[in-house]
Amino acid sequence: MHAAVIQTADAPPVYRDHPDPAERHSDEMVVEVLAAGLHHLTRAKANGSHYSSKGVHPLVPGVDGVVRDTEGNLRYVVLDDTALGTFADRTLIDPRRSVILPDGIDPVRIAAAMNPAMSSWIALRRRVEFHAGQRVLVLGATGNAGRMAVQIAKLFGAAQVVAAGRDTTRLRALTALGADETITYDQIGRAADVDVVIDYVWGEPAAGAMIPMLTARADRTAPLAWIQIGSVAGQTAPIPSVALRSARLQVVGSGIGSVPARDILAELPELASAVAAGAIDVRARAVPLAQVAQAWTAETDDRIVLVP
Numbered sequence: 001m002h003a004a005v006i007q008t009a010d011a012p013p014v015y016r017d018h019p020d021p022a023e024r025h026s027d028e029m030v031v032e033v034l035a036a037g038l039h040h041l042t043r044a045k046a047n048g049s050h051y052s053s054k055g056v057h058p059l060v061p062g063v064d065g066v067v068r069d070t071e072g073n074l075r076y077v078v079l080d081d082t083a084l085g086t087f088a089d090r091t092l093i094d095p096r097r098s099v100i101l102p103d104g105i106d107p108v109r110i111a112a113a114m115n116p117a118m119s120s121w122i123a124l125r126r127r128v129e130f131h132a133g134q135r136v137l138v139l140g141a142t143g144n145a146g147r148m149a150v151q152i153a154k155l156f157g158a159a160q161v162v163a164a165g166r167d168t169t170r171l172r173a174l175t176a177l178g179a180d181e182t183i184t185y186d187q188i189g190r191a192a193d194v195d196v197v198i199d200y201v202w203g204e205p206a207a208g209a210m211i212p213m214l215t216a217r218a219d220r221t222a223p224l225a226w227i228q229i230g231s232v233a234g235q236t237a238p239i240p241s242v243a244l245r246s247a248r249l250q251v252v253g254s255g256i257g258s259v260p261a262r263d264i265l266a267e268l269p270e271l272a273s274a275v276a277a278g279a280i281d282v283r284a285r286a287v288p289l290a291q292v293a294q295a296w297t298a299e300t301d302d303r304i305v306l307v308p
């Protein structure tokens, strides 16, 4: 078969012949890959920079995807850390880490959407006590995960969703997806009274937003849950101690490790159905797996999906 192979942490993937996978245990299943998303997590696992990466090379990247099993079922699968990912004609899955998809779904759309969408879906369902009628601020709202967070917060009944980012043109487009207000980071005080922050940026923008938000809150004793999910602006954020004392701020993270795998898997069927039903707008671009080297470093707003 063919696969994308990465020889060392800093090397780009090369499309080449690769031995076919073989089942060694009863909980393994060889499947045909139909579509696999190129996410931040895919690159970070492959280059060893993600905290869940074991850094073993050579490896075939790909953390998730849509596959067809030997009985013809379409499945969305999330792989555990492995040297044989989904950027291949065929791969090995543990069927317990997959959900069977409804007939007629578009594999590319599902492969593009599930990773960015599950970040906010799982955070709101599993990391905070979110309920309909609450107000939500999304930091980094113009990215793939951020624009889905806007939509998912609305889907879950948020009374108000404020979308924050750097790019005013991209921010404006979020109104059509449900954002009640769009702001740049220097206008963060306008989101002072939200109940939940979904944070994809961290770094300076998040740290810089905290004190202006907290000091402008109408009621500083009202709970504010700040969910740390991504770190596109920096791995660390200088948070002043007073931020944690002067308001009822609770900072939590959401990702692999802070949410048990069984809880993540439990949310996937409903999320897949929502994506399949068109409840969430998805930006996807299908690229042949043979072009993986160019795709790996391509700059695009769409989520690239490799198709063997």
Ligand SMILES: NC(=O)c1ccc[n+]([C@@H]2O[C@H](COP(=O)([O-])OP(=O)(O)OC[C@H]3O[C@@H](n4cnc5c(N)ncnc54)[C@H](OP(=O)(O)O)[C@@H]3O)[C@@H](O)[C@H]2O)c1
Binding pocket: 040, 041, 115, 116, 118, 119, 140, 142, 143, 144, 145, 146, 165, 166, 167, 170, 200, 201, 205, 229, 230, 231, 232, 233, 234, 254, 255, 256, 301
């Ligand atoms: N924990 C989880 O479960 C989970 C799941 C999925 C994703 N993530 C993480 O979430 C983050 C976003 O993922 P994504 O798929 O949305 O990525 P994406 O589609 O590449 O979007 C990232 C956005 O971040 C903004 N950005 C980039 N650099 C920035 C900076 N220095 N300061 C402020 N904004 C900046 C950009 O928006 P503008 O240029 O328009 O400002 C960009 O559109 C990543 O860190 C990813 O690893 C976490």
